[in-house]
Amino acid sequence: MTPTPDYKLGTYEFPRGWFMIGDAGKLGSKGPETLHYFGQEMVFYRGASGKPHLVEAYCPHMGAHLAKNTTSYVVRDGEQVQGESIRCPFHGWRFGPDGKCDDIPYSPNFIPKAACLKTFPVAERAGIVWMWHDPEGQQPDQDLPAFAPWDKENEGWVRWLIDDYGTLPVHAVEIVDNMADFGHMGPIHGSLHNQYFDNIFDGHKVIQRFDAGHRTLASDASSTLALDTWYEGPSILQSDMRGAFPSLMLLAHTPVGKGMTRIWHALMVKMPSLEAARTDLETARMYQRASRDAVAQDVEIWANKAPSVNPMQIPADGPYGKVRLWYSQFYNPRDKAAAIQKRVQGQVVTFGEPRPVEDAA
Ligand code: FES
Ligand SMILES: [Fe+2]
Incomplete structure (x- = not known):
């Protein structure tokens, strides 16, 4: 596999921009789903509202994978996604859509400030889920294309x-x-x-x-x-x-x-x-x-x-x-x-x- 430096394209291995990550009709339809892009493991889930969220896969507490689990009671009891938040199957820490930990079931009075999951900007358009990838970790400086015909069914x-x-x-x-x-x-x-x-x-x-x-x-x-x-x-x-x-x-x-x-x-x-x-x-x-x-x-x-x-x-x-x-x-x-x-x-x-x-x- 030929990496980016061989092509002398620049500083980063992976580019900055909007990228397709899946078919909106399928992605996350069975609960939190593991995705692997840009050499990293991520988890896609939909909140109770149906809104898409994309976060890093590994819990900052002790590194459990947020989606690769079937046996934890968090998963069996259907408590993995609550509102727009996602709960880790290991010790049950829960993270909001901004990535911040918003609940530790056995520590109601203390949540460390550093308990934060990395999140990625994600958008849904024209039946597709898109993520913003940015080596500098900044917000998008390009618009997603309009894909205008998607909304022109009444024109044939x-x-x-x-x-x-x-x-x-x-x-x-x-x-x-x-x-x-x-x-x-x-x-x-x-x-x-x-x-x-x-x-x-x-x-x-x-x-x-x-x-x-x-x-x-x-x-x-x-x-x-x-x-x-x-x-x-x-x-x-x-x-x-x-x-x-x-x-x-x-x-x-x-x-x-x-x-x-x-x-x-x-x-x-x-x-x-x-x-x-x-x-x-x-x-x-x-x-x-x-x-x-x-x-x-x-x-x-x-x-x-x-x-x-x-x-x-x-x-x-x-x-x-x-x-x-x-x-x-x-x-x-x-x-x-x-x-x-x-x-x-x-x-x-x-x-x-x-x-x-x-x-x-
Ligand atoms: S590893 Fe996720 S809550 Fe402990
Ligand atoms: Fe071609």
Whole structure:
């Protein structure tokens, strides 16, 4: 597993940003659940209100795991989650959603100030649970994307289901490389008659605009699939796809450990009419499967490749170096991000006549 220092991305092993941690419909539905991301063990639980909470897994008292227990009477008696708090199965210390210990059953008058669990910012949006990871332990300085079609069912949008590709032995930088990867579009994805490919670097966003024919997602081989694909932060890729159907694709990836990355896919589809969105769900699902299978073509490469610490870039390739430099802003102290952004800001056209930057979504 190739760690971050090999790629010379920066100071931190894991980046700063919002990251997917699971499917909101499934996560924590059976009580507190163990998650392992960023090389650490965490516990996800929902309070009595249904609100999601994410805390470090090990109790500050004597190190018991808060979720890996089935035999303690705290668990058997259903006292693990009370209100928005979580109780340790070992000696029953209870911690509030801010991480502070709020009850020690056998010590009503003394709770040590240091009895505090580390908590992580967590949010639920578009059917997904997200966490904010920050090596400096600060609050988010980026917004979670809006995923606007999620709230446009009345305009014929069909919400996505989550496809889980599992955890791959690949550093996330090699996934982000895709933003610059013009050369793989034909061989991997079956793109035909390329028309345009550029990248726009804009703060914590990077955009790729790509127009070509496509063997699976355009309506037929002669028509065009126009893609505006962008990252907001280090791990959330969306693609506005105008093929057989308008659709919004999500690719989310989260570091599990050094050089290990979990990847999910999802796709929302705009059906031609409200009626079709209600009655012809299968067509939307089929389109999601076609998109899932297109990304699976990348996934198969990622799952089996050797690390590419220094891509052997040729002039016809897209700007790998710039994409990696853009990506490095998330691996360095927050106060260095602006300087890194400034170094890459702007447009790189790899194929076709330059188009105005302002036309990008
Ligand atoms: S180890 Fe958690 S209460 Fe003692
Ligand atoms: Fe790809």
